[in-house]
Amino acid sequence: MDLFIQIIIAVITVAFVILMFxxxxxxKALTATLDEVRSTVGELKNDVSQISGDVKEMIHHTNEMTLDVRTKLRSLDVVFATIHDIGQTLHSFTGVMKETAVGIVHNMKDKAKTKPEVYDEQANQANRKSSGNVTNALADGILSSVRIWRKLKQQ
Incomplete structure (x- = not known):
C-alpha cells in the first residue's frame, strides 16, 4: 500500500508540474498581451492629445471663417437694398408709363369719336400731363440713384 500511495503522490506531482507549466x-502570454495593451493605450493617449489639438485649431479656423462670411454677407445687404430700390424705381416708372399710355390711348379714342379739332388740343394736354408723370418718375429714379450712390460710398 505504501507503494500505491507513493505512485499516486508521484502522479499527482507530475500532474501538478504539468499544470504549473x-x-x-x-x-507569460497574458503578460505579453498586457504589455501590448499598455503600449497601445500610450499611443492612443498621444494620438488623442494630438487630435484634440487639431480639433481645437479647426474650430478656431471655423470660427474665423464664420466671422468672415458674416462680414461679407453684411456687405451684401447694401447691394440687395440697392437692388430693391432700383426695382421699386423701375416698378414706379413702368406703372406711370403704363397709366400714361392707357390715358393717352383712351383720350385719343374718345376724342377721335367726338371732334377731331378738340382731339388735337386734348391730346396735347394729355401729353403734357403724361410728361409730368414721367418727370416725377424720373425724379424719383434720380433720387433713388443718388441715395444708392451715397450708400455705396459709405461702404
Whole structure:
C-alpha cells in the first residue's frame, strides 16, 4: 500500500508540474498581451492629445471663417437694398408709363369719336400731363440713384 500511495503522490506531482507549466505559459502570454495593451493605450493617449489639438485649431479656423462670411454677407445687404430700390424705381416708372399710355390711348379714342379739332388740343394736354408723370418718375429714379450712390460710398 505504501507503494500505491507513493505512485499516486508521484502522479499527482507530475500532474501538478504539468499544470504549473501550462499555467506559467498562460501567464507569460497574458503578460505579453498586457504589455501590448499598455503600449497601445500610450499611443492612443498621444494620438488623442494630438487630435484634440487639431480639433481645437479647426474650430478656431471655423470660427474665423464664420466671422468672415458674416462680414461679407453684411456687405451684401447694401447691394440687395440697392437692388430693391432700383426695382421699386423701375416698378414706379413702368406703372406711370403704363397709366400714361392707357390715358393717352383712351383720350385719343374718345376724342377721335367726338371732334377731331378738340382731339388735337386734348391730346396735347394729355401729353403734357403724361410728361409730368414721367418727370416725377424720373425724379424719383434720380433720387433713388443718388441715395444708392451715397450708400455705396459709405461702404
Amino acid at each position: 501550462f499555467l506559467i505559459q498562460t501567464i
